Amino acid sequence: MRLRAPGIALACIEALEREIPEYAEKWLTPAQRAAAVESARRAIERDVGRLGVTETHQAARLADFRHRGRLACRRGLSRESVQAAVRVANRVVWREIADAARECGCSADVLYQLAEGMFADVETSMAAIAEGYTAAELAASGDGQRHRALLRALIDGRVPADVDGFAAAAGLTLPDRVAVVAFRAGPGAPDFPAGLIPAHVLADPGGPGPVLLSADPETDLAGLGRLPRGWIAAVGPRVGFAEAAESYRIALRAAELAERGLLGGTGPVVWCREHVTKLLLLADEFLLARLAEQxxxxxxxxxxxxxxxxxxxxxxxxxxxxxxxxxxxxxxxxxxxxxxxxxxxxxxxxxxxxxxxxxxxxxxxxxxxxxxxx
Structure with missing residues (x-):
């Protein structure tokens, strides 16, 4: 593989140019393209050199990909493009590995193990890129943007490995347990009212779905009783902050069911802990309807x-x-x-x-x- 590394690197860059136009636009001169090929060659040789030292390999490899995520953000590449590049490059590298393995007479079992390990690495690599990209976004933004970016990363399930460092970069200390609150506006509802969310609460009141994260919802949400007509606030279950995405998912579902009148007369604030049975019962309405029909x-x-x-x-x-x-x-x-x-x-x-x-x-x-x- 070391002997093949220069050719593989060139094939990777050519594939990126063909399949991801955003990358081709960054390599406008021969020197830029040559630098990209050289960077790919070094990365391939580095990975080959780490074989056999699994823990060291993993830690260093993920650090590399976090670095790539940060660089991509700074260079104006989209998160989606840089993650797509990992998939494209791994596909090219895998073809070369498979060819080399066959030439060396490796068995099908060896090829299977190589493929299993390599494609598992794709997922962890993309997660590391997302972490680096998010870190660069936080570093480049003001406090308000940093807070919102961290909140969205948590509720989207993109919890960074160094989440405490991310929180520190955003000027925050994350508690052990949190509840996510999802807001839903019905037809004709006024704009989301200012002043209802305490300043210390991690929140994003803008966008299509306002959301906040609270360590002490009983205290922090005291003002939500003043939500104007047409608005619903659903308080998800308290979870470890790494599971904030689950609390958000359940809160969104509760807000939807409450808007449809399926959780009873709940008022503007819906506490998911009070509706666990119905939330479980209505988790999949299609299957539930089929069960009832049969x-x-x-x-x-x-x-x-x-x-x-x-x-x-x-x-x-x-x-x-x-x-x-x-x-x-x-x-x-x-x-x-x-x-x-x-x-x-x-x-x-x-x-x-x-x-x-x-x-x-x-x-x-x-x-x-x-x-x-x-």
Whole structure:
């Protein structure tokens, strides 16, 4: 591979020029292009030289890619282009490695291990580039921009390995646990009001979806009760800051469901911790609707008010396994009325009413039907 390195480097640069125009625009002179080829050659030889010293190789390789991310940002290349360049270059290098391995008579198992290791490196390389790129963005921006860039990196799941260093560069100290708050504006809602978010809270009130990150949401969010009509603030679960993206995902989902009226009368602030069951139930509405359609098929031939009565009785039955008198008290019905309904349900569902797994499916389906009006 050392002997092939100059040719591989040239092939990499040619592939980048063909497939990523943004790179070709940076190599306008022969000297610039020659410098790019030489840089690629050194990187290839450096990686070859690190083989066999795994930990040292990984640490140094990722440091190289963080450096490349920083350089790309400073040179005006987009994050997407520099990450695409990693994929393109690795594809070229892999072809050369595969050719060399075949010439040397390497077995298919060796080729498989080479491919597995190399393509795993692609993902870690792109993550390191993103870290370096984000670090350069933070260093080049003012405090407000730094705060927003760090917040967006956290909620997008791009948590830098040196997140504490990133936070320090932005003038912040990250707490151990945080909650992400996602805001949603309904049709006709006014602009996001100024002054509701405390100055010390990491927030990005602009853009299509205002968002903030709080270590103490009970205190920090006291002003959100003054959100104007049409706005919803959903407070995600408290998590370690490395899991901020999950808190954000759940908060976004809660805000959407609240806007549709599926979480009940919650007011302008929705606390996800109070709606865990519904959030879990409604995590995949498509599958939930299919489950209800299949599980409640025996009720398909029952129409109108009679079906609603049987569904209410069935839900009470699978939840409590109570007797007719107990269900009658729960439903405010005469026990004899309940007995009639239970007889009909027995005819429709048979032994399924005795199966714990089936009862769970029935309960989920009935709850979905009530919540989504399937």
């Amino acid at each position: 599980t409640l098929a025996p009720l398909a031939g029952v129409g109108g008010h009679r079906r609603e009565q049987l569904a209410d009785t069935l839900l009470a039955l699978v939840r409590t396994r109570g007797s007719a008198p107990e269900l009658g008290r729960q439903l405010d019905l005469h026990p004899q009325t309940v007995r009639g309904r239970l007889k009909k349900l027995g005819e429709l569902f048979g032994d399924r009413l005795e199966d714990p797994d089936e009862r769970l499916r029935l309960e989920l389906s009935l709850l979905a039907e009530k919540t989504l009006a399937i």
